[in-house]
Amino acid sequence: MIEITDIQKIGVGLAGFGMTFLFLGVLLLFDKGLLAIGNILFISGLACVIGLQRTFFFFFQRHKLRASVAFFGGIVVVLLGWPVVGMVAELYGFILLFRGFLPSAINFLRMVPVLGSLLNLPVISSIVNRIAGDNGRNMDE
Incomplete structure (x- = not known):
C-alpha cells in the first residue's frame, strides 16, 4: 500500500480548491x-503532492518547454488583466502538459456512475473518445 503523507493530503486539498476557484472564476x-487564486492554489497543490524538485523538472523539461511557456504565460496574462486570453493560453498549455494523463483520467471518469452516463452521450462520447485516444475499438472485438 502506498503511504500518503500529510503534506500530500494538503496538496490534494489545495489542488482541489484551486480547480474550484478556477471553475468559479x-x-x-x-x-x-x-482565476489568480485558483492558479496559485493549483500549482502549490501540485508542488505539495509530487514535491518541489519533481514539479520543477515536470514543467521545465526540454520537450515541454512550449507547453510550460503557454501555461505560465497564461497565468501572467490573467494577472495583467486579460482573463479570457490568459485562460485560453493556460488551457492550451495545460492540455499539452497533461495530455499523457488525459486518457487514464477519462477512463477513470467513465467508471463514475453519473459522469460515465454523461460521457457516453452521442456528441460528448465522440469528443471524449478523440481526447482519450480511443478510435472506436472495443475490448471484445
Missing part, C-alpha cells in the same frame, strides 16, 4: 481575482 465571467 470562469463561471463568474472570468473574474480575474478568482
